[in-house]
Amino acid sequence: MSRETSTIQRRKERLDRGIKVRTEGLYALTSWREMFYLLVPRTLLIFGLLLSPFFLEMYWQRVLCQAGIYALLALGFDFLAEYVGLVCLGGAFFIGSGAYLSGLLNAKLGWAPFFTIPIATVAGAVISTLVLLPCLRLRGIYFAIISFMFPLLTVYIIIALNIFGGTEGITALATFPNIWVDQYLILGGVIIALFALRRLVTEDIGLILRSIKDNDQAVKASGISITSYKTKAVFIAALLGCFGGAYLSHLYGWVGISQFALDYSILPIAATVMGGMGTLVGPVIGAFILTPLSEALRGFGQMRVVVYCLILIGFIVYKPEGLMNVLQRKYHQFEHWEEV
Amino acid sequence: MGEGIFLQVKGITKSFGGVMAVKDMSFEIARGEILGVIGPNGSGKTTLVNLITGFVKPDSGEVFFKHKKITGLPPHKIADLGVTRTFQIMRPYHSLPAFKNLIVPLNSPRIRRTRGGKLGDKDGVAIDILEEIGFERDAYVPYKIASSLPLGYLKRLELARCLALKPEVVICDEIFSGLSMSEISTMVPLIEKLQMEGMTIMMIEHRLRELFRLVNRVMVMNFGEKLAEGVPEEVMENKEVREAYLGTEAALC
Numbered sequence: 390m391s392r393e394t395s396t397i398q399r400r401k402e403r404l405d406r407g408i409k410v411r412t413e414g415l416y417a418l419t420s421w422r423e424m425f426y427l428l429v430p431r432t433l434l435i436f437g438l439l440l441s442p443f444f445l446e447m448y449w450q451r452v453l454c455q456a457g458i459y460a461l462l463a464l465g466f467d468f469l470a471e472y473v474g475l476v477c478l479g480g481a482f483f484i485g486s487g488a489y490l491s492g493l494l495n496a497k498l499g500w501a502p503f504f505t506i507p508i509a510t511v512a513g514a515v516i517s518t519l520v521l522l523p524c525l526r527l528r529g530i531y532f533a534i535i536s537f538m539f540p541l542l543t544v545y546i547i548i549a550l551n552i553f554g555g556t557e558g559i560t561a562l563a564t565f566p567n568i569w570v571d572q573y574l575i576l577g578g579v580i581i582a583l584f585a586l587r588r589l590v591t592e593d594i595g596l597i598l599r600s601i602k603d604n605d606q607a608v609k610a611s612g613i614s615i616t617s618y619k620t621k622a623v624f625i626a627a628l629l630g631c632f633g634g635a636y637l638s639h640l641y642g643w644v645g646i647s648q649f650a651l652d653y654s655i656l657p658i659a660a661t662v663m664g665g666m667g668t669l670v671g672p673v674i675g676a677f678i679l680t681p682l683s684e685a686l687r688g689f690g691q692m693r694v695v696v697y698c699l700i701l702i703g704f705i706v707y708k709p710e711g712l713m714n715v716l717q718r719k720y721h722q723f724e725h726w727e728e729v
Numbered sequence: 730m731g732e733g734i735f736l737q738v739k740g741i742t743k744s745f746g747g748v749m750a751v752k753d754m755s756f757e758i759a760r761g762e763i764l765g766v767i768g769p770n771g772s773g774k775t776t777l778v779n780l781i782t783g784f785v786k787p788d789s790g791e792v793f794f795k796h797k798k799i800t801g802l803p804p805h806k807i808a809d810l811g812v813t814r815t816f817q818i819m820r821p822y823h824s825l826p827a828f829k830n831l832i833v834p835l836n837s838p839r840i841r842r843t844r845g846g847k848l849g850d851k852d853g854v855a856i857d858i859l860e861e862i863g864f865e866r867d868a869y870v871p872y873k874i875a876s877s878l879p880l881g882y883l884k885r886l887e888l889a890r891c892l893a894l895k896p897e898v899v900i901c902d903e904i905f906s907g908l909s910m911s912e913i914s915t916m917v918p919l920i921e922k923l924q925m926e927g928m929t930i931m932m933i934e935h936r937l938r939e940l941f942r943l944v945n946r947v948m949v950m951n952f953g954e955k956l957a958e959g960v961p962e963e964v965m966e967n968k969e970v971r972e973a974y975l976g977t978e979a980a981l982c
Contacts, residue, residue, distance in 0.1 A: 593832050593836050593851070594836075596822075596825075596829065596832050596833065597832070597833050597836060599822070600822065600833050603820060603822065604820040606784065606804075606816065607816060607820065607833070607890065608805075608833055609784070609803070609804035609805045609808065610782065610804060610805075610808050610813055610814055610816070610890075610891070611805075611808060611813070611833045611834035611837055611890060611893075611894055612805050612808035612809040612813070612834065612837035612838065612839045612840075612894050613805055613833060613834075613836065613837045613838070614803070614805045615805070
């Protein structure tokens with residue numbers, strides 16, 4: 390008898406909630422309840438982000454700005470990895486090229502941040518895309534390694550040729566008028582980028598990108614150049630990173646080789662893993678958790694990295710699908726244990 | 730078939746390592762013709778398809794489409810000219826409705842050109858294409874999630890993906906394999922209808938009986954070489970072909 394009970398296996402059965410099914414498509418407009426079901430998570434996120442500056446001290450407001458930059462990078466990383474199949478570790482390159490471009494425009498030509506940020510965003514994205522263009526035919530780990538090399542390479546070029554201020558960087562750039570502009574510029578950027586990308590991946594271009602990831606041969610046989618679509622995708626991800634970089638240069642009024650630092654390539658990956666791959670909103674939330682966490686752990690001194698790593702390992706082992714995938718499941722589905 | 734040669738393959742050769750996958754193959758397909766390609770496993774049929782459609786670059790030899798050299802072009806350019814193919818291994822979007830699977834070819838430059846830049850209602854076009862190929866609209870089959878479709882529909886979906894491109898040549902790589910007799914018997918009229926509409930088709934197949942009902946000519950491959958070519962009855966009388974398929978008399982005993 391006891392042997393029998395020990396062999397009984399249990400599994401979790403999941404069923405979509407009725408309201409989830411009812412809110413798909415036009416039927417969402419049938420009642421307030423259905424509309425609330427859709428609006429509540431989105432409103433929570435938007436207002437949560439927009440209201441957070443009011444509850445933070447000066448120091449944490451700075452951290453929030455930093456987290457926003459990481460959120461943009463994580464968003465770009467998730468988009469490229471999950472929807473295009475390009476694991477891009479070149480986040481630091483996006484940040485660096487955006488930062489140096491807007492820094493140079495501001496320092497040499499005296500242009501205001503209002504002009505340098507848009508120009509550096511677009512021009513930086515064009516440069517990043519051109520640099521990555523020859524590697525687009527690579528897949529998986531090969532693309533990851535190559536994209537990882539570019540920021541390192543650029544740092545050594547800057548040091549060796551002593552250009553753009555060399556190791557000193559460019560200082561005394563224009564900054565934003567006050568901390569509120571700092572915060573809302575990046576928060577607005579994150580929210581717009583998030584919802585624009587979510588829209589993009591359900592459009593035809595998103596469908597084509599996903600089919601390139603799943604089955605690139607069938608896309609080629611359908612008369613579509615996969616390189617041109619991959620180029621567009623990299624450009625979009627680079628736009629996000631370069632905006633972050635251009636913003637960063639004016640946030641601190643300074644650019645330097647530390648803007649090509651590995652943090653910008655690595656932390657977005659951690660945020661994506663923690664937040665939930667492929668959800669787009671997950672990586673954003675991941676970035677807004679991990680960046681403050683890393684600051685809060687400063688109290689641990691050298692142990693900071695250890696604690697940080699333990700949290701990440703815990704997530705990968707116990708909740709590999711990430712925070713957002715778990716939350717979405719709880720929100721959309723009934724779960725109960727069933728004996729098999 | 731007065732317009733003569735439509736697709737021409739001249740002395741095409743490809744070896745992988747030391748293995749000659751395709752060796753000095755030459756043949757032609759006329760406009761509106763159905764050419765069957767048969768041969769034992771590993772005789773280089775799929776490699777031949779890959780060579781024509783640009784997925785594999787040949788060591789030597791050339792392919793001409795409408796007297797234009799297409800060897801060396803990337804696969805999407807060849808598809809753009811109107812030579813497309815199905816794949817033996819189908820990987821549709823499992824999580825999407827069947828008709829959404831046709832959105833990729835419907836966004837191709839080829840379709841953009843033919844429609845003068847305006848694509849209009851792509852979902853509607855996709856559903857029309859699927860309906861024509863046997864996805865019953867009344868039973869909401871085009872709206873079904875791809876992963877819930879039986880193999881027969883998936884094979885047709887793969888063919889529909891090619892047809893959505895409005896091609897001039899379709900190369901079908903074993904679209905009958907794995908299907909039941911009844912599924913095949915619904916596919917055969919589809920192919921016949923395509924030919925009536927003027928499509929040029931090359932069919933790689935193992936199911937000889939169904940294939941011979943369809944094709945104008947058949948070509949037999951063995952060890953990467955052309956063994957025989959001609960009308961089906963003639964070819965099956967060929968002694969070498971019988972040996973390649975059934976083995977020599979000694980082996981049969």
